[in-house]
Amino acid sequence: MTGDRKPPAINNAAPNQASRTKLNRRKFLAKTGGVLAAGAFGAVPLRGWAADAINIGALYPTTGSMAQIGTGCVAAAKLAVDMVNEAGGIKSLGGAKLNLIVSDVQSDTTVTRTETDRLITGNKLSAIHGCYASALTLIASEVCERAHVPIITGSSSDQLNKGRSYTFTPFARASQFAKAQLQMAKLVSEQAKVAVIFENTAFGTSTSNGLKELAPGEGVEIVMFEPYSAGFTDASPLINKVKASGANTLFSLSYLNDLILIVRTVKQVGLDIAINGGSGGFVMPDFYKNVGKAAEGLQGVAHWNHDVNEDAQKVNAEFRKRTGEFAFEYAGGLVAQTFMLADALERAASADPKKVREALSTLDVSSGYAAMAPGGKVKFGPDGKNVYGRPVGVQWQNADLASIFPKEDARAPLMKT
Amino acid sequence: MWETLAQAVINGLLIGGIYALVSIGVTLIFGVVKIVNFAQGEFVMIGMYISFFLATQFGIDPLVSLVVSMPVLFLAGVVIQHFLIRRVLGPNDMPQIFLTFALSLLLLNLSLMLFSANYRTVHTSYSDSAWHIGGLYIPVAKLIAFAVAMALSGLLWVFLRTTDLGRAMRAASQNRDVAMLMGINPNRVFAVAFGTALALAGAAGSLLMPFYSAYPFVGQVFVLMAFVAVVMGTLGNVMGALVASLMMGIAESLGIQFVGADSGLIVVFGLLLLTLAFRPSGLGARRGR
Numbered sequence: 001m002t003g004d005r006k007p008p009a010i011n012n013a014a015p016n017q018a019s020r021t022k023l024n025r026r027k028f029l030a031k032t033g034g035v036l037a038a039g040a041f042g043a044v045p046l047r048g049w050a051a052d053a054i055n056i057g058a059l060y061p062t063t064g065s066m067a068q069i070g071t072g073c074v075a076a077a078k079l080a081v082d083m084v085n086e087a088g089g090i091k092s093l094g095g096a097k098l099n100l101i102v103s104d105v106q107s108d109t110t111v112t113r114t115e116t117d118r119l120i121t122g123n124k125l126s127a128i129h130g131c132y133a134s135a136l137t138l139i140a141s142e143v144c145e146r147a148h149v150p151i152i153t154g155s156s157s158d159q160l161n162k163g164r165s166y167t168f169t170p171f172a173r174a175s176q177f178a179k180a181q182l183q184m185a186k187l188v189s190e191q192a193k194v195a196v197i198f199e200n201t202a203f204g205t206s207t208s209n210g211l212k213e214l215a216p217g218e219g220v221e222i223v224m225f226e227p228y229s230a231g232f233t234d235a236s237p238l239i240n241k242v243k244a245s246g247a248n249t250l251f252s253l254s255y256l257n258d259l260i261l262i263v264r265t266v267k268q269v270g271l272d273i274a275i276n277g278g279s280g281g282f283v284m285p286d287f288y289k290n291v292g293k294a295a296e297g298l299q300g301v302a303h304w305n306h307d308v309n310e311d312a313q314k315v316n317a318e319f320r321k322r323t324g325e326f327a328f329e330y331a332g333g334l335v336a337q338t339f340m341l342a343d344a345l346e347r348a349a350s351a352d353p354k355k356v357r358e359a360l361s362t363l364d365v366s367s368g369y370a371a372m373a374p375g376g377k378v379k380f381g382p383d384g385k386n387v388y389g390r391p392v393g394v395q396w397q398n399a400d401l402a403s404i405f406p407k408e409d410a411r412a413p414l415m416k417t
Numbered sequence: 418m419w420e421t422l423a424q425a426v427i428n429g430l431l432i433g434g435i436y437a438l439v440s441i442g443v444t445l446i447f448g449v450v451k452i453v454n455f456a457q458g459e460f461v462m463i464g465m466y467i468s469f470f471l472a473t474q475f476g477i478d479p480l481v482s483l484v485v486s487m488p489v490l491f492l493a494g495v496v497i498q499h500f501l502i503r504r505v506l507g508p509n510d511m512p513q514i515f516l517t518f519a520l521s522l523l524l525l526n527l528s529l530m531l532f533s534a535n536y537r538t539v540h541t542s543y544s545d546s547a548w549h550i551g552g553l554y555i556p557v558a559k560l561i562a563f564a565v566a567m568a569l570s571g572l573l574w575v576f577l578r579t580t581d582l583g584r585a586m587r588a589a590s591q592n593r594d595v596a597m598l599m600g601i602n603p604n605r606v607f608a609v610a611f612g613t614a615l616a617l618a619g620a621a622g623s624l625l626m627p628f629y630s631a632y633p634f635v636g637q638v639f640v641l642m643a644f645v646a647v648v649m650g651t652l653g654n655v656m657g658a659l660v661a662s663l664m665m666g667i668a669e670s671l672g673i674q675f676v677g678a679d680s681g682l683i684v685v686f687g688l689l690l691l692t693l694a695f696r697p698s699g700l701g702a703r704r705g706r
Contacts (some may be wrong), residue, residue, distance in 0.1 A: 067534060233642070
């Protein structure tokens, strides 16, 4: 994948010519701000950051249990790089093209650590994006911090904004998702009575506690709060309990397979209840394929949706042409992230990862593909969090995801079920 | 109150029918061939994928595809018995344990590679429908699955009681050595037993497909319950496994309903320990032994 990089000029030119080139370059670099001095890289600048393609690392699980979303992310990353390159690349670097280097982290935290390390040491990277799954991104982010390579990610874990300076999160955080979900419950009924069911490991427990803490402040009553063991064979007993609780909205913090079973069982029971399936697998095209018509009217939250603005719709059309599916939240978010990187590279006029980090930290966009996010603006705070970031409430309507919340981002009315 | 209770019992009974098909297979193999088949769950998974692909490629209803999945898995069972299991039957248990365990891992990872970890669901006209009687509801797909599971268990029962081959299998399961001395061909009996067990797993897969998603790890969900039922219903006892499976289903459902949604397995294993404490050989053991 890195084979197309030119070897140092020193090695394949005539000796005296080479030393002259070297001297000239050194002088040039020293004058333009001393990229050379920027790190302990020594002769690295000689390899010619300026004219060569700019390497962007992409860490995604394309095999293993998270492969499905990971593969979609890679497709989106390729689309994004093509879009930047077709638009003329990075102009301040002489129209340098972005070069995507994809690495499979195999849905595994240990592999993520070694692959991130390998990617950074084996290639001259300007920035990295990945890994979509928070558990993996946390690890990759640690490695990037130590290696001083900026990482930009759609992962929502609030942990990514703690004590890090090379990690950038342009989209809504997990803590914001809970609040949005509670507010959406009030769209259904002013007297929101919510049943919260959650799988009893880290993901479900932490998210449900967030909901419980925020509920009183949002004027939402939680009438049932029930952990369950993931991977059950039958959702009927659980739904039987939800029915008895008298709730009018159901929050299900579940892995995909459980959620499919829960939704189907609710329909079988004939229970009249609004379901909010949260984010993750719920807002993926595959969910609708599995649940079918029963998914119509189900609500969820996402950090990006393909109807947020016209640019997003263009990206969606192109992504659909390439993959046959609509651009899911991570896919669309990734295109925006790539354009944020392009914006930073443009302003940094350098492929040095440290300069790219500097430029990212002063990013401030409100138009174009880089600003294609709920809220429409991106500017990073000192914690790497987009100060304008907010989640968007979505609903399955006619086999597609429509943005319905908040008012500013709503592109379709709430479908009553 | 009675309504909730009745609904919980119905839910448990219906899923118990599926546990029964898996556990009867395990107990049949253990009874006759005297090995524990750790790969039983993976054969349920294969049954599900067969039904899934027949449904999506040829539009065949998962319940109809039973007539494909059962013979295919029966043949697979005979082949596996003949070429793999037969070679490791001997005084030492270890190779047998590793063989079926390796088979389980192989099939699991093979299906991960071939089908990926995605969930696959089939939609039928009856998938999401249910009959409402009074305040109760009975999901159609699960009721059909339960009925077919009970019918297949009944057929197996009749086969074991009335046919020569069935009697030979029962004889082999009661005392293998004496059965051999009586002129029963062990290889034939073992092959039929293994094939039948796998056919039942395949049936469970096809019956699950209208209301459950297929994915490579799906077998593991069901096989745990099956093992509990096999031990509780006395190893090798088909009727015991059937009754214990239904009990497990009901216990799990009642546990979720009245104790807590994450306590289904606690209730099930509590019940297992209680049973073993008072009847160490399980519920199906004959008295005086």
